[in-house]
Amino acid sequence: MTTAAEFVAVSRHFGDFTAVDSLDLAIREGALTTLLGPSGCGKTTSLRMLAGYIEPSAGKIMIGGKDHTDAPPEKRDLGMVFQSYALFPHMTVAGNVGFGLKLRKVPRAERARRVAEALELVGLGHLGDRRPKALSGGQQQRVALARAIAIRPRLLLLDEPLSNLDARLRVQMRGEIRRIQAETGLTVVLVTHDQEEALEMSDHMVVMNAGRVMQQGAPDELFPAPANRFVAEFLGYENFLTLPERGLVTVRPELLTVAPGDVGGGETAVSATVRSIAYRGVEVRVALDATTGAGGATTPLVASLRGDALTPEDRAALHPGGRVTVSARPDHLVSLAG
Known part of the structure; x- marks a missing residue:
């Protein structure tokens, strides 16, 4: 060079x-x-x-x-x-x-x-x-x-x-x-x-x-x-959470999966409550409050879902107050220095 x-x-x-x-x-x-x-x-x-x-x-x-x-x-x-x-x-x-x-x-x-x-x-x-x-x-x-x-x-x-x-x-x-x-x-x-x-x-x-x-x-x-x-924040990342085995991580909204039901648990799956839904044609943006810590502490998350990939069961769960499970593949989590 x-x-x-x-x-x-x-x-x-x-x-x-x-x-x-x-x-x-x-x-x-x-x-x-x-x-x-x-x-x-x-x-x-x-x-x-x-x-x-x-x-x-x-x-x-x-x-x-x-x-x-x-x-x-x-x-x-x-x-x-x-x-x-x-x-x-x-x-x-x-x-x-x-x-x-x-x-x-x-x-x-x-x-x-x-x-x-x-x-x-x-x-x-x-x-x-x-x-x-x-x-x-x-x-x-x-x-x-x-x-x-x-x-x-x-x-x-x-x-x-x-x-x-x-x-x-x-x-x-x-x-x-x-x-x-x-x-x-x-x-x-x-x-x-x-x-x-x-x-x-x-x-x-x-x-x-x-x-x-x-x-x-x-x-x-x-x-x-x-x-x-x-x-991460300056480049537009929106999701930040602390996991027991990984520390502080971030994940892009389009790499999150939202499933109906409160099954939670595991390193890369957390329980969450739907806060709001915004339909944007192909994209559906879901704002969530995820339970990530002891004593019911919550962390705000944003998921970007493809509208044409949602099942009727998915759509039924996506309403304010709906209980869902949010997960991500381990390789989609980016560990951060702080």
């Missing part, structure tokens, strides 16, 4: 607040890496330190194997797309895309060629003469992306680039960014708080909290096996 950039024991303090705490992280060349986590977890601060807009309080920022900790942004050979796009309203689309090339004193003919190439790549080759105000939000986002790509950066940094778009455009742009990254071979670092976005787009996911890496890995490795409760 070739490393495009690396954080080596990087910390950043703002007064008494530690935004990033001894971060060690390698960014793989040619991959799309996401920094994922809630607001205040340190992901944007980390991206801005990589870009050179914020200085680390400690540690090193390595780019291309060289120490760039003290290098200004313009010496790092990076492209960045901000949440607000930051387009120049008085310039045309082509002028915006070519701005970085002009600063780098790229000859006019070469500049025009690379601007046209970047605009074609993002599907806006026909809009080079327009002004940003004449474009939709999705088109403005593409212009910002083309501007960053045109300079052919060593790394492309994306700071919540889709958050200002509506839901349909967000989904569309996820695919577009992934396509562009695959076609160009760019190394991309994407900051997001959206776990679906990260799962869909990433080659490598880095889940952060309180300035530290909680877990990292490929989406298909990380999602089925969260390391701790924070990661």
Whole structure:
């Protein structure tokens, strides 16, 4: 694995607040890496330190194997797309895309060629003469992306680039960014708080909290096996219970089985009371209170059942107050560190 950039024991303090705490992280060349986590977890601060807009309080920022900790942004050979796009309203689309090339004193003919190439790549080759105000939000986002790509950066940094778009455009742009990254071979670092976005787009996911890496890995490795409760909750897991032989475990709603009758017992089967039912076409979501401890202690669970697989007996038991048994295969339980 070739490393495009690396954080080596990087910390950043703002007064008494530690935004990033001894971060060690390698960014793989040619991959799309996401920094994922809630607001205040340190992901944007980390991206801005990589870009050179914020200085680390400690540690090193390595780019291309060289120490760039003290290098200004313009010496790092990076492209960045901000949440607000930051387009120049008085310039045309082509002028915006070519701005970085002009600063780098790229000859006019070469500049025009690379601007046209970047605009074609993002599907806006026909809009080079327009002004940003004449474009939709999705088109403005593409212009910002083309501007960053045109300079052919060593790394492309994306700071919540889709958050200002509506839901349909967000989904569309996820695919577009992934396509562009695959076609160009760019190394991309994407900051997001959206776990679906990260799962869909990433080659490598880095889940952060309180300035530290909680877990990292490929989406298909990380999602089925969260390391701790924070990661599990952030990735959308809803069920957490403590079993005598396993300790704290989680299990996804679609992997739970709900059977009529209060038969309970065993490591992976517990008695429960139906709290509510929500019919969602193919899916039936059942909220339950499971008896999991001594003295009648209960734990809330959510099961996602296939409506077409329910028998008449199942349906008769699925009403508020109904007594059922909830179970899961042992291999579907994920043990958590806490």
